[in-house]
Amino acid sequence: MVASAVRRPAAILLLLCFLGLGSGVLEYLHNLQHEREDAAEAQVARAAGLPQQPHKTHDETNCEFHAQLHVPMLSAGWVPLLVLLGVFVAYLTTLARPLVGQRIPLRIDCRGPPLS
Numbered sequence: 001m002v003a004s005a006v007r008r009p010a011a012i013l014l015l016l017c018f019l020g021l022g023s024g025v026l027e028y029l030h031n032l033q034h035e036r037e038d039a040a041e042a043q044v045a046r047a048a049g050l051p052q053q054p055h056k057t058h059d060e061t062n063c064e065f066h067a068q069l070h071v072p073m074l075s076a077g078w079v080p081l082l083v084l085l086g087v088f089v090a091y092l093t094t095l096a097r098p099l100v101g102q103r104i105p106l107r108i109d110c111r112g113p114p115l116s
């Protein structure tokens with residue numbers, strides 16, 4: 001009872017993280033944050049009478065959070081190894097089981113020798 005009560009919030013949190021990453025909601029919210037920051041900087045520059053800055057692009061090269069959003073969860077080098085392991089296990093399960101010798105009695109005491 002206690003273990004499931006502890007696991008459930010962790011599972012829900014993990015599910016929310018995967019949904020946020022997989023659906024792109026986190027990246028959308030982060031892009032909105034960049035737009036808000038850029039608009040605030042432009043407004044400060046306009047109020048100070050400075051010239052307008054060109055529109056900045058935010059990507060992995062200039063934003064650490066963007067880089068973390070786009071990093072692969074599984075290194076590409078492990079994928080062929082995992083596929084080959086799966087194929088090897090599938091091959092092993094198709095092998096025929098070896099025949100095991102069975103002992104055949106030559107004589108059954110209560111019935112006499114078997115007819116052959």
Ligand SMILES: [Zn+2]
Nearest residue numbers: 058063065066
């Ligand atoms: Zn960013």
